[in-house]
Amino acid sequence: MKFRIRAFVAAFIAIVGIAGIIAPSYAQDMKFWRIGTGGAGGTYYPIGGLIANAISNPPGSRACDKGGSCGVPGLVAIAVSTNASVANVNAIDAGQLDAGLAGAQSVTQGFNGEGKFVGAKKSNIRMIANLYPEDMHLVLPKGTKLGSLKDLAGKKVGVAAAGSGTQVSVRMILKHYDIKADELELNLGQSTQRLADGQIDAFFYAGGTPFAALIQLGSTKGFELYTFSEEERKEINSIIPYYVESLIPAGTYQNITYDVPTVAVSGQLITGVNQPEELVYEITKALWNKNTRKLLDKGHAKGKQIVLETALKGVLIPVHPGAEKFYKEVGLIK
Structure with missing residues (x-):
């Protein structure tokens, strides 16, 4: 399985590698830890980068109390850029990634061998933390309106990568409403480009707002967001319990001046059962360090919603023993 490393991290590694030639003891003490994210235009990618920065503390760095990194x-x-939730669950279970971001639906279904994972239970995955809500976007060309989801019938629709x-959920929704559309498997960047070029009529994508790719689309071609009716939100929750009612407030995207009722699923940070307990304990501790708070708040709009108080909210798989040790220390687990 091939993954793409976030560019600035790759450059950093190169620098550290050079330093390692100069100071071999640094290189000997260094441990790399791969976090699967998502596509470059989505939210997993920048959030994963923020978390990677927060928990890293390369050999030779300044001490935390002297203004340096407070990581491990x-x-x-x-x-690492990947195809997101399902791909990350599979890769972590197989030991191809050390950790990753994934939606609660994929995490829980993967661990239990349900949904897309029937007959392929991912029993090696463990929880580090619940992160933030991921809102479902149904993106339409500027000036386009749908009376209901059923109006997608016969149209060219991006169903995510x-x-x-997202793709798993979208196909469950389309099946529930018996919507026969021309479904295209596209990542977020491909979806926005094809919508802008008039090659597709709509696309779905779920993630933490705002998407960088949609900000760009809004500043060039413009777009609309479909407002899910109350009945649709309740029906989606009934068929996909992980998705709950949510709202994308007006102004989240500069060109969207109206509130957008939708549904959302939680994004979560998971790891493998075989990761050392002490390492995961230190990583969890670094994730919730007060200096990490500053990184999250300044680094991405969704970062402000990553808070310790909801670290175990909606968690339906076992917590890694290392993370559990930390949460016991802070009183989240009795």
């Missing part, structure tokens, strides 16, 4: 000593975390949790 010797750790270099790498944010293969290996993404």
Whole structure:
């Protein structure tokens, strides 16, 4: 399975590699930790990069109390671009990634061997933290309106990338409403480009707002967001319990001046059962360090919603023993 390393991290690794030639002891103490994210235009990609920065503390770095990194000593975390939730669950279970971001639906279904994972239970995955809500976007060309989801019948519709949790959910929704559309497997960047070029009529994507790719689309061609009716939101929740009612407020995207009722699923950070307990404990501790709070708040709009108080909200798989140790210390687990 091929992954793409976040560019600035790759450059950083190169620098550290050179330093390692000069100071071999640094290189010997270094540990790389791969975090699966998503496509470059989505939210997993930048959030994964922020988390990687927060938990990293390369050999030779300044001490935390002297203005340096407050991450795990010797750790270099790498944010890796992937096809998101399903791909990350599969890769972590197989030991091809050390950790990753994934939607609660993919995480829970993967661990239990349900949905897309029937006959392929991912019993090696464990929880580090619940992160933030991921809103479902149904994106339409500027000036386009739908009376209901059923108006998608016969249209060219992007259903997200293969290996993404969004695609699993979207196909469940289309099947529930018996919508026969021309479905195209596209990542977020491909979806926005094809919508702008008039090659598709709509596309779905779920993630933490705002999407960089949609900000760009809004500043060039413009777009509309479909407002899910109350009945549709309740029906989607009934068929996909992980999706709950949510709202994309007006102004989240500069060109969207109206509130957008929708549904959302939680994004979560998971790892493998075989990751060392002490390492995951230190990583979890670094994730919730007060200096990480500053990184999250400044780094991405969704970062402000990543808070310790909801770290275990909606968690339906076992917590990694290392993370559990930390949450017991802070009183989240009795």
